[in-house]
Amino acid sequence: MAKTININGVEHPIDVDENMPLLWFLRDRLEFIGTKFGCGSGLCGACTVHVDGQATRSCIIPISALAGKSITTIEGLSADGDHPLQKAWLEHNVPQCGYCQAGQIMNAASFLATNDKPTDEDIDNAMQGNICRCGTYQRIKKAIKSVAYDLAKEV
Amino acid sequence: MNEHVLHALNEWKASQKQDDTIPTPIDTSMSRRGFLKTMSIASGGLALGFTIPACSTTETKKQASAEVKFNPSGFIHLSENGDLLLYCGRCEMGQGISTALPSAVADEMEADWQRVTVKQADGNKELYGPQNTGGSASIRKMYQPMREAGAAAKEMLIIAGAKVFKTDVENCYAENHFVINKLNNQKLGFGELASLAANSPVPEKPTLKTKDQFKYIGKALDRHDQGLVVEGKRTYGVDTKLPGMKYAAISHCPVLGGTLKSVDKDAVLQMQGVIDVVEITPIKHPFSSLGGVAVVADNSWIAQRALAQLKIEWDLGPNKVYNTKEYKAQLVKNVEKPAELVTERGDVAKAFSNSAAKVSATYTGGHLCHAPMEPNASVVWVQNDSCEVWASTQSPEDIQTVLAQYLGREAKDITVHVMMAGGAFGRKFKCDYVHEAAVISKQINAPVQLIWSREEDMRTGYYHSINAQHIEASLDEQGNITGWLHRAAFPSIVSLFQQGLDRAPANALGQIDNHPFAFNNFRSETGYAPAHTRIGWYRAVYAIFYGFAFGTFADELAYKAGKDPVTFLNDVYDNSTPIKNKRKHAEQVQRSKAVLALAAKHSGIGKELPKGEGIGIAVHYSFNSYVAMAVHVKVDGDNIKVLNVDCAIDCGQVLNTDGATAQMEGAVVMGMSLSLYTEISFKDGAVVNSNFHDYPVMRTSDMPNVRVHIVDSDEKPTGLGEPGVAPFAPALSNAIFAASGTRYRDLPIKPLTV
Numbered sequence: 051m052a053k054t055i056n057i058n059g060v061e062h063p064i065d066v067d068e069n070m071p072l073l074w075f076l077r078d079r080l081e082f083i084g085t086k087f088g089c090g091s092g093l094c095g096a097c098t099v100h101v102d103g104q105a106t107r108s109c110i111i112p113i114s115a116l117a118g119k120s121i122t123t124i125e126g127l128s129a130d131g132d133h134p135l136q137k138a139w140l141e142h143n144v145p146q147c148g149y150c151q152a153g154q155i156m157n158a159a160s161f162l163a164t165n166d167k168p169t170d171e172d173i174d175n176a177m178q179g180n181i182c183r184c185g186t187y188q189r190i191k192k193a194i195k196s197v198a199y200d201l202a203k204e205v
Numbered sequence: 206m207n208e209h210v211l212h213a214l215n216e217w218k219a220s221q222k223q224d225d226t227i228p229t230p231i232d233t234s235m236s237r238r239g240f241l242k243t244m245s246i247a248s249g250g251l252a253l254g255f256t257i258p259a260c261s262t263t264e265t266k267k268q269a270s271a272e273v274k275f276n277p278s279g280f281i282h283l284s285e286n287g288d289l290l291l292y293c294g295r296c297e298m299g300q301g302i303s304t305a306l307p308s309a310v311a312d313e314m315e316a317d318w319q320r321v322t323v324k325q326a327d328g329n330k331e332l333y334g335p336q337n338t339g340g341s342a343s344i345r346k347m348y349q350p351m352r353e354a355g356a357a358a359k360e361m362l363i364i365a366g367a368k369v370f371k372t373d374v375e376n377c378y379a380e381n382h383f384v385i386n387k388l389n390n391q392k393l394g395f396g397e398l399a400s401l402a403a404n405s406p407v408p409e410k411p412t413l414k415t416k417d418q419f420k421y422i423g424k425a426l427d428r429h430d431q432g433l434v435v436e437g438k439r440t441y442g443v444d445t446k447l448p449g450m451k452y453a454a455i456s457h458c459p460v461l462g463g464t465l466k467s468v469d470k471d472a473v474l475q476m477q478g479v480i481d482v483v484e485i486t487p488i489k490h491p492f493s494s495l496g497g498v499a500v501v502a503d504n505s506w507i508a509q510r511a512l513a514q515l516k517i518e519w520d521l522g523p524n525k526v527y528n529t530k531e532y533k534a535q536l537v538k539n540v541e542k543p544a545e546l547v548t549e550r551g552d553v554a555k556a557f558s559n560s561a562a563k564v565s566a567t568y569t570g571g572h573l574c575h576a577p578m579e580p581n582a583s584v585v586w587v588q589n590d591s592c593e594v595w596a597s598t599q600s601p602e603d604i605q606t607v608l609a610q611y612l613g614r615e616a617k618d619i620t621v622h623v624m625m626a627g628g629a630f631g632r633k634f635k636c637d638y639v640h641e642a643a644v645i646s647k648q649i650n651a652p653v654q655l656i657w658s659r660e661e662d663m664r665t666g667y668y669h670s671i672n673a674q675h676i677e678a679s680l681d682e683q684g685n686i687t688g689w690l691h692r693a694a695f696p697s698i699v700s701l702f703q704q705g706l707d708r709a710p711a712n713a714l715g716q717i718d719n720h721p722f723a724f725n726n727f728r729s730e731t732g733y734a735p736a737h738t739r740i741g742w743y744r745a746v747y748a749i750f751y752g753f754a755f756g757t758f759a760d761e762l763a764y765k766a767g768k769d770p771v772t773f774l775n776d777v778y779d780n781s782t783p784i785k786n787k788r789k790h791a792e793q794v795q796r797s798k799a800v801l802a803l804a805a806k807h808s809g810i811g812k813e814l815p816k817g818e819g820i821g822i823a824v825h826y827s828f829n830s831y832v833a834m835a836v837h838v839k840v841d842g843d844n845i846k847v848l849n850v851d852c853a854i855d856c857g858q859v860l861n862t863d864g865a866t867a868q869m870e871g872a873v874v875m876g877m878s879l880s881l882y883t884e885i886s887f888k889d890g891a892v893v894n895s896n897f898h899d900y901p902v903m904r905t906s907d908m909p910n911v912r913v914h915i916v917d918s919d920e921k922p923t924g925l926g927e928p929g930v931a932p933f934a935p936a937l938s939n940a941i942f943a944a945s946g947t948r949y950r951d952l953p954i955k956p957l958t959v
């Protein structure tokens with residue numbers, strides 16, 4: 051039996067060279083194009099997905115390391131684009147070109163899941179690996195804070 | 206269909222002599238004339254050389270879905286159910302143009318923005334006007350035609366409504382996707398009227414709204430596609446997938462002008478999944494490929510891996526002598542001695558010898574690479590009888606030109622689907638990567654996606670010029686400037702088109718010669734600076750270093766004159782002398798002073814600050830827009846922390862206040878990257894940098910609090926993609942000086958040693 055990988059709730063056989071980074075398995079094999087290529091070296095965060103809930107740079111993790119794991123991509127973050135962060139991103143009109151934003155949102159989602167009362171410094175530290183060349187950082191921070199604030203209110 | 210509408214439509218048909226199965230006999234020649242006329246007005250008397258015909262080409266027929274009934278111009282497609290599809294002719298790369306321009310159409314048309322879908326138009330300048338997107342020119346060129354297209358459509362819908370209501374046109378008006386009969390408040394939806402409206406001629410000179418009637422123009426409108434972005438559904442040049450598509454990766458000669466000596470393909474061709482190795486030779490066009498070797502494979506990863514194993518040898522050619530460290534030092538020498546005269550007014554030498562004080566300084570900056578988050582990418586499919594391109598691009602027209610030349614076909618036979626660009630900043634104006642994909646597609650006879658690696662993106666760019674400037678100025682007893690000598694040396698963009706050029710030509714110094722400071726006694730000179738790499742437009746272009754030199758030097762003069770910088774700048778503007786056009790100069794002075802005052806007021810410059818903090822200010826006029834920035838920093842040793850940026854803009858009538866604000870936030874980030882960190886260095890002719898670790902663009906922890914203040918203006922709208930970048934660096938340098946007494950004249954301030 052071929053090894054499988056669970057992506058957004060669906061099992062997919064790993065039918066490629068096991069050294070292939072997850073990014074290219076997603077983009078070229080499955081044609082899930084929401085996850086972006088920015089640097090290929092773990093330096094920009096455009097390719098961020100969740101591996102068992104943990105933000106991971108898909109461009110540098112080989113598919114062989116992921117057999118039996120659960121992957122969430124931007125396409126699987128929520129059913130109808132209604133994750134609180136997705137809503138906050140619209141509320142704050144974050145995207146410019148939008149290319150980095152899937153990675154930004156995935157990174158922020160995994161971080162907020164472990165820290166729902168982040169300080170500004172926590173946000174900086176968590177989001178430092180995600181580059182936005184268009185310069186939307188101010189809005190990203192505001193969007194993350196607004197979600198964190200709502201989460202904190204719920205508790 | 207509403208029975209009254211049907212009735213009116215039948216009546217109209219009966220009145221027509223010809224075949225009534227053709228529903229849209231629009232008088233093309235009339236609308237053609239109409240648009241030509243309006244375009245020549247919009248461009249200040251210069252015919253732009255294009256027409257926007259009504260729906261008359263097969264192209265539009267193909268694009269329009271079956272139910273589109275009303276199509277008075279290439280941009281507007283109204284369906285019977287009221288859905289309105291608007292095409293954006295200018296290329297979108299994040300600057301928000303595909304929201305701004307369609308919103309102007311919708312506003313004039315009285316369309317409901319909720320019913321609007323925006324699509325990116327294919328490359329077709331006949332239908333959409335000039336599409337090459339750069340120079341912050343989209344709004345300047347297209348605002349008026351877009352409004353007129355919308356207003357014309359509205360008038361046609363009103364005429365249709367009046368027919369149905371059997372009343373005079375004067376009794377009807379349009380509001381929010383309806384035509385309303387004033388007399389009895391009867392309403393008809395735009396969709397219902399679509400077929401009937403299509404039967405009116407396109408009005409030549411539609412009446413435009415007045416400012417107080419705007420619904421979308423000047424408001425904060427959400428970006429039309431942001432919902433797609435947050436769900437990962439927005440597709441970019443890199444995202445096109447076609448059946449049977451192959452994937453390619455490419456390596457270029459590291460040195461400009463070098464050629465391929467040899468490539469050992471055998472081992473790589475044995476690799477599983479590798480399809481071919483393709484050699485790409487340059488063609489004679491400045492935007493064509495530099496030449497390279499590509500590997501084609503079943504997926505991008507195999508292509509990249511195989512490419513890494515390919516043994517390629519290059520003949521590096523004469524530019525292998527290029528070392529930026531030495532080159533920059535030489536530029537400094539070249540501007541610190543007399544150079545070639547460009548412009549002279551009055552008598553600088555006399556002003557200098559009669560002065561109370563003299564100041565001189567030299568400023569430098571390095572090469573920059575655009576590094577948009579989406580690297581260069583496209584899909585091309587060359588077939589015997591067609592060539593189709595899906596590309597992130599700023600210039601569909603240049604793609605057509607280059608591929609037509611390469612394939613020996615007509616430009617109009619190259620179909621270019623303009624994809625959303627994941628950032629571009631000037632890089633994607635030059636589509637060498639599309640040319641390469643075409644060469645590969647032709648050779649393997651299949652659609653090909655070529656994605657450049659980040660390393661190739663950094664090493665095979667069209668770089669912002671490395672530069673040096675030297676300024677000398679004299680002051681009188683009152684601290685007023687009496688003379689100004691300005692020398693610049695940099696390899697210019699013109700070197701792309703003109704081989705052997707050994708310095709920037711006079712027109713590349715236009716921003717010096719025509720600066721609103723407009724000194725009486727003035728001299729500009731251009732120093733020796735041959736190009737050893739490709740030079741290109743980078744967001745804000747020469748305004749980056751001109752803004753830096755003017756803005757920083759003005760601060761140095763203020764200090765010498767013992768005035769606060771805001772007073773000093775106001776004095777400089779007040780004492781400036783119009784060079785050619787008095788009225789234009791007076792306007793420049795007035796608008797420059799207004800943004801200066803606005804930024805100064807909000808920043809609190811002049812107030813007491815804690816030790817180690819300072820506020821610096823600079824104004825720059827570029828791309829017909831005025832921007833002033835006040836930067837508030839905290840300096841502690843080498844640690845420079847930007848706290849706040851107050852940014853005041855005057856770009857005439859703003860189209861979208863939220864989009865304008867976003868452009869300024871982005872300009873601050875790009876300005877901060879290039880002021881503090883980024884520089885492309887060459888060693889032995891090749892770029893040393895390779896990825897974001899050694900080209901460290903700004904990250905989130907550096908983000909200051911940016912506040913944008915927009916002048917409410919009725920002037921003609923001008924662009925904002927670029928003008929925000931220039932004033933940041935000088936304002937930062939001035940702020941650091943105010944905080945610490947250290948003056949930085951070389952960018953970037955904190956270079957990495959690579």
Ligand code: FES
Nearest residue numbers: 088089092095109
């Ligand atoms: S593409 Fe994976 S971190 Fe940049």
Ligand code: FES
Nearest residue numbers: 147148150182184
């Ligand atoms: S929005 Fe363009 S890179 Fe982030």
